[in-house]
Amino acid sequence: MAKFKLDEIDHQILDMLIENTRTPFTDIAKKLLISAGTVHVRVKKMEEAGIIIGSSLTLDYRKLGYSFIAYVGVYLQNTSQTKFVIERLNAIPFVTVAHITTGKFNIFCKVRAKDTQHAKEIIFRIDDIEGVSRTETMISLEESINDKKRLMHDIFNQL
Amino acid sequence: MAKFKLDEIDHQILDMLIENTRTPFTDIAKKLLISAGTVHVRVKKMEEAGIIIGSSLTLDYRKLGYSFIAYVGVYLQNTSQTKFVIERLNAIPFVTVAHITTGKFNIFCKVRAKDTQHAKEIIFRIDDIEGVSRTETMISLEESINDKKRLMHDIFNQL
Amino acid sequence: MAKFKLDEIDHQILDMLIENTRTPFTDIAKKLLISAGTVHVRVKKMEEAGIIIGSSLTLDYRKLGYSFIAYVGVYLQNTSQTKFVIERLNAIPFVTVAHITTGKFNIFCKVRAKDTQHAKEIIFRIDDIEGVSRTETMISLEESINDKKRLMHDIFNQL
Amino acid sequence: MAKFKLDEIDHQILDMLIENTRTPFTDIAKKLLISAGTVHVRVKKMEEAGIIIGSSLTLDYRKLGYSFIAYVGVYLQNTSQTKFVIERLNAIPFVTVAHITTGKFNIFCKVRAKDTQHAKEIIFRIDDIEGVSRTETMISLEESINDKKRLMHDIFNQL
Amino acid sequence: MAKFKLDEIDHQILDMLIENTRTPFTDIAKKLLISAGTVHVRVKKMEEAGIIIGSSLTLDYRKLGYSFIAYVGVYLQNTSQTKFVIERLNAIPFVTVAHITTGKFNIFCKVRAKDTQHAKEIIFRIDDIEGVSRTETMISLEESINDKKRLMHDIFNQL
Amino acid sequence: MAKFKLDEIDHQILDMLIENTRTPFTDIAKKLLISAGTVHVRVKKMEEAGIIIGSSLTLDYRKLGYSFIAYVGVYLQNTSQTKFVIERLNAIPFVTVAHITTGKFNIFCKVRAKDTQHAKEIIFRIDDIEGVSRTETMISLEESINDKKRLMHDIFNQL
């Protein structure tokens, strides 16, 4: 739980990569008035420390035919099955997020599907996992915010 | 709603970038037996078509001091206020996701906070947005899955 | 509340028209060994008694682009507004059924929409009716049964 | 999911039949200034395309002694039983509508009964279907809207 | 379901007995300007018709040491057990009312107990009936109205 | 809260009157081997002590045309309105019982009505009382137990 200490330079590097992970290190170096090698070393160190886990493209799911988003709350028969059920959920690529939660659900997932019919198939697949007793679904009518960059900028500019 | 037609090559390019957005185009070119210029052109086209929206770093929030995740369901006084409330939520960087949903909540958000005390402050900030009548919070005990790559690979290998 | 007395012949006529409202009266007459005039007179009488209200086509909504069905529970601010709200709902053609109900909702409607986006617009329109305090939506993943004929046959063969 | 293309004439024909399925084709022809044969051909084509599934009488259930309407939410022990339970529901003529739904219920049905006593018998019959774990009933105090014609007219006049 | 026809005199007799079941028939006779024999005959007839089932004392439960009232909602494992469970409830004298209900409970009872401790024992006894899966209790803080006479007077004065 | 002390004889008198309030005091006297005067004195004393509040006929509501029973949970805007709302409920003769309760409802009532239509009118009347924000109704499918005599016998035979 002890935090890795990032300094002002690290934050500025992250702040630029957050915006565009393909920003050339030379551009970052120029802007921060440091050498490209320094950028490289610091990014490496943050990767090794596990702060930077990887990078990913932000794609428009709707343009790829996936316009249906649902949140599925899962009730287990017994929480001793949690780990097993999480593994089974992990085998369903349409489950993009899953949390063990407090409140009425044991597990809470985010599902991306093509349409109602596809969502039904995915929900049924979740329902049929051994140990799942019931699920409850909430459908997204619009994904209004999905943006971690605001949080990241806030974190990096806080210090 | 008409889908942009991606061919096999596009899919393979996306499949590699999904894994690491910093993969040099020359590496992609070599692997797919095409020229780096072709990779460049196709990525450009997918960006222009709005399929690729951007790229972002995957960071370990816990290492950055943000280990607390909550889902907050928002009840509005009236849905005519939805757009206004979404804008106010957008001004809170700790709200990383927000959906307009069916079911008992009008809006459903994902919040990342430092700890219980910080979560309380964020929830109170949401509660105090004009037009919000009540909120209900579900706390994550563990983020077991948060991975869009499985979905992306599935989409790109489907065709 | 006093029931109009239908006899065996009436029941058999209804039983055939239920199956196909365009069945020529001469076919019915032949099958029941009565005159076509008798069929005509009896149908007329049942129309005048308000038993037969009309006839309608059964269309495939999905083929007409309406594949999305939702049930929307409406909470009113005050039940004195019930009549007013029902009138407003009646002005939304996508609300095909509406009931005043016991239980947690004041009014319960069935909505047919083109897709998620369209459903959102309809739900917002309902939410914005004066007197409506909140709505709760349940989405149909599949309309497995929608058939009044089984009931009608049962009624007509009971006696 | 690809929609059959209906033209203006088709829409006008449907618009008239929707109002009264027994409208003679000659009347339709006269109004639309086309031949009765054309009406016949187009109706046939719409039937073959599965757009027109059939026709049915609109009867006054109350006058037939069925004044009690209830919505019954069904919880299954396991969704793998959905298909089986739907078949059993289909064998109960008083279940006129059944949907597989999101939200707290697995299946949601509309039931028409003679009175409270009859409703109790039907609900018990549903409860006793193998695989049903519990049901929850909401009673209609008044069926204020039950009318697909407004939707149909809207669809046919949209284009 | 066919109602026994009570006339004006019957109503007036009931109206007086409702207020005090021990009112001498001679008093009733005098007031209604009929003979005591007539009162006797009519009461007899109403008893035989099952309209008058009996009579009972209205006692002050609190003065008898029973000041605790709770409503207990019962969930059954299966509604086929309803009759059996009702019989078991009938064997618990503290269950003064029990209904088979729509909504979330299968059976809904009224329980009178001496105090919290006694209520707990009764609730546990209900919970332990075979076929009962769970109960939910709502406690009365004050019995503000318990009076059928207003209804009876209303009925008898309506006609 | 101090209980009036009833002795064995009082209990036996109550036990007989509970069964039939019109039992002549001479019959009770004969059975208990005491004088009719003693019975009279003791009943008088129990009336004066407020233990016996009155007596009432047990009528068959269904035979009087009242076959519909509902439980209505009332949510108030503010509990300071409780007393006022109870008074308004008291003015509706169809509300035969009303409790101030713990749990989700502020007030919980029992309503007797003629049929669904009548129930709707009564529920609307309750909904329209000033201070009532919402009601939730649970309908009785069968009144299986309604009998205070078992409890009374139990009390009188306990000592």
Place this chain on the structure above:
Amino acid sequence: MAKFKLDEIDHQILDMLIENTRTPFTDIAKKLLISAGTVHVRVKKMEEAGIIIGSSLTLDYRKLGYSFIAYVGVYLQNTSQTKFVIERLNAIPFVTVAHITTGKFNIFCKVRAKDTQHAKEIIFRIDDIEGVSRTETMISLEESINDKKRLMHDIFNQL
């Protein structure tokens, strides 16, 4: 249920000990103008009567690393298991309070944990007790009041 009779002096002694259990008896004696022996005798008597059960330190849990408080509602499979489950809960030191309750939960507990991860382990331990069917957790964002002294002072100053 019969209360031990405490007099004015007893109340004043309790009132001082409530504030600080280590207050020397001589100080109490001086203040109340009685002998220290009398204080001693009376405290002894109240201990023997079971009014004073013991004394305990009030520690700051957060300073001891326990800043996470949750309320956990427990649903049992059957209330006959209540005693057994309470015993198992008693073996978990982090469960500081447990009640058998009315309403939707069978047992309701207060849990103190170090952090989210620790809370998860405790909740899972509760979930895994034989006879527990499900739990629902509510997390404290701030313990604003935890003080029995106000109540005690109120009680001791009432008489």
Place this chain on the structure above:
Amino acid sequence: MAKFKLDEIDHQILDMLIENTRTPFTDIAKKLLISAGTVHVRVKKMEEAGIIIGSSLTLDYRKLGYSFIAYVGVYLQNTSQTKFVIERLNAIPFVTVAHITTGKFNIFCKVRAKDTQHAKEIIFRIDDIEGVSRTETMISLEESINDKKRLMHDIFNQL
């Protein structure tokens, strides 16, 4: 949030005082083979560090006439009123615990009362606090565990 460092000796001292706050320091000293002065100094230090906040008597509430325990969930009109409402709750001595919580309630309190009547008065007092929109009460049938000593011993023996 930085923890004060307690050593083995501190833990053993707390472990003994937890059991009985009136244990003479000389007894503790003897047992731990240290001087009474050391005990005194260390207790002083723990008090100054805010670890020991005070001490309190454990009394038997039932013997003091307070046998009724309820948990009251409070819904606020707006969370900006939280601080104000907590202050008002603090003025009611019968509210012994109050938490700001996640989930459906804004504030969750524990109430100790004499009996049902007294509980009603307290709940009404809470309901009438400005800013409180509604409350929901859950009544304790038995306080099965109320013991922080097990937790304390666990903490002190962990290290």
